Amino acid sequence: MHSITAEADSLRDAGMVGHHQELVSQIEHLREQRAECLQSSIRRSASRIKPSAVRLGPSSSSLWDVAAVAAELKREHCCVIDDFVGADEAAPLREHLGSMRSSGALKPGEVSAGLQQQRRGDLMAWVSTEAGAQAPPLRALLHSIDRLVGALGQQPLVADDLGPQRMLCRHEMQVTCYPGNGARYVKHVDDPHGSRGRVLTLIAYSNPRWEPGHGGALRLHVPSGARDVEPRDRRLVLFWSDARAPHEVLPAHRERYAVSVWFSDAQAVAAGAASK
Ligand code: OGA
Ligand code: MN
Numbered sequence: 720m721h722s723i724t725a726e727a728d729s730l731r732d733a734g735m736v737g738h739h740q741e742l743v744s745q746i747e748h749l750r751e752q753r754a755e756c757l758q759s760s761i762r763r764s765a766s767r768i769k770p771s772a773v774r775l776g777p778s779s780s781s782l783w784d785v786a787a788v789a790a791e792l793k794r795e796h797c798c799v800i801d802d803f804v805g806a807d808e809a810a811p812l813r814e815h816l817g818s819m820r821s822s823g824a825l826k827p828g829e830v831s832a833g834l835q836q837q838r839r840g841d842l843m844a845w846v847s848t849e850a851g852a853q854a855p856p857l858r859a860l861l862h863s864i865d866r867l868v869g870a871l872g873q874q875p876l877v878a879d880d881l882g883p884q885r886m887l888c889r890h891e892m893q894v895t896c897y898p899g900n901g902a903r904y905v906k907h908v909d910d911p912h913g914s915r916g917r918v919l920t921l922i923a924y925s926n927p928r929w930e931p932g933h934g935g936a937l938r939l940h941v942p943s944g945a946r947d948v949e950p951r952d953r954r955l956v957l958f959w960s961d962a963r964a965p966h967e968v969l970p971a972h973r974e975r976y977a978v979s980v981w982f983s984d985a986q987a988v989a990a991g992a993a994s995k
Contacts, residue, residue: 785867788957789874796941796963799948800867803955804860804923812856813925813952816976819844820896828895828904840902841968843895848980857892857978864921864955864980865889880918880959881982887918890983897935897971904968906940909960909981916987917960924950925976935971939964950975 791798804812819825825842847853853861868889872881881887897903910917922937929935929951936947939958947969948956958964960981968975 785870786874786876788867789871789876792871792957792959793876795943795946797939797946797948797956797958800955800957801951802953803863803867804925804953805863806953808856808859809925809927809953812860812923812978813927813976815854815856816894816896816925816978819894825894825896839904840900841895841897841904843893846892846894848889848892860923860978861889861892861980864923867955867957868919868921868982885918886985887982888985888988889980890916890988891981893979895977895979897968897975899972899974901934901970901972903970906938906965906967908962908965911962913961913987914991915981916983916985916991917981918984919957919982920960920964920979921955921957921982922977922979924954924956925952925978926950926973927952929973929975933971933973933975934969935973935975936969937966938969939966950977 788798788800820842824844826844828839828841828843846857848861868881868887871877872883872887874881879885909920929949931949936949937956939946939948939956941958941964948954950971958966
């Protein structure tokens with residue numbers, strides 16, 4: 720793209736105005752194509768979210784009480800769902816995350832080097848949000864999350880944030896491991912200025928036999944005060960990504976695994992990508 724622009728400029732400078740205009744319209748056409756391509760990939764990812772009865776995972780017959788989740792999200796800006804990961808899905812997920820760590824795929828988090836250890840002591844990897852590109856344990860988790868978010872979108876209480884008028888896309892996914900040396904993540908908001916378009920954060924934990932003495936709770940600062948959520952196996956926590964839900968990870972004294980997924984406003988994502 721850049722070289723075409725430079726070529727157009729040099730043709731104009733050389734007085735070849737006709738060619739210049741032709742190249743400029745070619746550039747405009749390419750830009751439109753790029754925007755359309757981005758939009759359609761967002762539409763594809765949005766259409767995967769199918770509103771339907773949401774189950775507690777394939778091995779369970781009980782239904783989510785989606786209305787209760789919506790009410791809790793509205794009132795408390797967060798909600799904890801236990802046994803979200805199916806009983807038969809937990810071990811493969813744990814194994815998969817462990818193998819990501821032992822293969823060296825997880826790297827120190829993103830904050831700049833000096834600050835890093837104090838602010839955020841986890842190891843992490845961004846992974847593709849394309850369910851089809853995932854290993855089966857992550858794919859299964861993404862499908863359950865999609866069903867939940869799709870069903871929440873039908874709930875009037877949270878319609879302003881998650882309803883159909885707001886085109887949401889599953890945009891980012893991260894695997895994290897706090898190595899257990901007292902690593903923590905200081906208080907923060909996931910998208911403080913709304914610049915990343917993040918709307919909802921969902922985090923699934925994969926830590927069998929977690930005990931309070933291991934620390935590592937997610938502390939959410941919500942309307943009722945500070946609320947500590949232990950990173951128990953098969954548990955999902957969801958909260959707003961904006962300033963309604965500041966949170967931190969308290970020092971973890973045992974290996975602590977989590978998978979985080981962000982749902983974002985598709986228009987904000989497209990606008991951010993187009994300005995890059
Ligand atoms: C994050 C985060 C919380 C957790 O990665 O932004 O806040 O419980 N994680 O892992
Ligand atoms: Mn966070």
